[in-house]
Amino acid sequence: MSRDNDRWLTDLREDGEAREAALSELRTALLRNLRQALSRYSVDDAFLEDAVQDTLLRILDRLGQFQGRSRFLTWATSIAIRVALGELRRGRWKDVSLEGVLATAGFVPDQIVDRESPPQAQAERRALLHTLQQLIEHELTERQKTALLAELKGMPQDEIARHLGSNRNALYKLTHDARKRLKRGLETAGYAAEDVVATLPR
Amino acid sequence: MTLSKKEIDSLLRLVGLTRESELNCEQCLALVSEFAERQLAGKSVSESLQHVEHHLSICEECREEYEALRRTLEAVEEQDG
Numbered sequence: 310m311s312r313d314n315d316r317w318l319t320d321l322r323e324d325g326e327a328r329e330a331a332l333s334e335l336r337t338a339l340l341r342n343l344r345q346a347l348s349r350y351s352v353d354d355a356f357l358e359d360a361v362q363d364t365l366l367r368i369l370d371r372l373g374q375f376q377g378r379s380r381f382l383t384w385a386t387s388i389a390i391r392v393a394l395g396e397l398r399r400g401r402w403k404d405v406s407l408e409g410v411l412a413t414a415g416f417v418p419d420q421i422v423d424r425e426s427p428p429q430a431q432a433e434r435r436a437l438l439h440t441l442q443q444l445i446e447h448e449l450t451e452r453q454k455t456a457l458l459a460e461l462k463g464m465p466q467d468e469i470a471r472h473l474g475s476n477r478n479a480l481y482k483l484t485h486d487a488r489k490r491l492k493r494g495l496e497t498a499g500y501a502a503e504d505v506v507a508t509l510p511r
Numbered sequence: 512m513t514l515s516k517k518e519i520d521s522l523l524r525l526v527g528l529t530r531e532s533e534l535n536c537e538q539c540l541a542l543v544s545e546f547a548e549r550q551l552a553g554k555s556v557s558e559s560l561q562h563v564e565h566h567l568s569i570c571e572e573c574r575e576e577y578e579a580l581r582r583t584l585e586a587v588e589e590q591d592g
Binding site: 341342345346347348374376378379380383384386387388390391394398413415421423437438441457458461462465466477478481482485488489491492495502503505506509510 | 513514515516518519520521522523524525526527528529531533535536537540541542543544545547548570572575576579580582583584586587
């Protein structure tokens, strides 16, 4: 690959042979990189070809967003990986309902406390979990609760967003706001964030 | 069935790591290629790239994508010598 970033941008923005040659080179490079990136996943050539085709369309649509802070091909590969892994996640979760996921997303503090730990640690843990449960119940909107709990159960963000009629960025804001509310609530109840994290297994 | 201990710990960890201002997934995607190249080269990261690092600690999907990108860059570097 001898093209520098400017060459990629110039050729991809032109009409005619230069653009076709750049697209062909980019397609080949992305296919190679995506095959490498997804070597741990079970995908076939048709899947890779489709993902690269979707990626090329996105890249052409976003050329103006490339800031030149990395190699062009690295940037393009990061988009290809998002496209491909997004498609894989969608395939895995397409038949799973949000309601089904949320039905498994409650928790009973008493059942999560480690009964092997010393009594004082059990009592502290139980109190923390009760506070967390109360905060989820009373401080979060239904939409925040849904998004946060579905994410916790492993549902992909694009899928949650689709169920909520939203998109991944808006969903991130929704769950970010939810986390901020829970953090403030825990702090108000006397639980410093860093202390809570410090007690968790690594 | 309910949330497991692991899932509750994950929630507590996420809440604990939450900052007032965070990158969203799209903003992370715009910067992650630079972050990956600098990490691979063992270079320090700027303040804006530290936000990428934080986002990757919060967002499992972006982290999965970053790790795939990093593995790819390492393999390509090895192949290209």
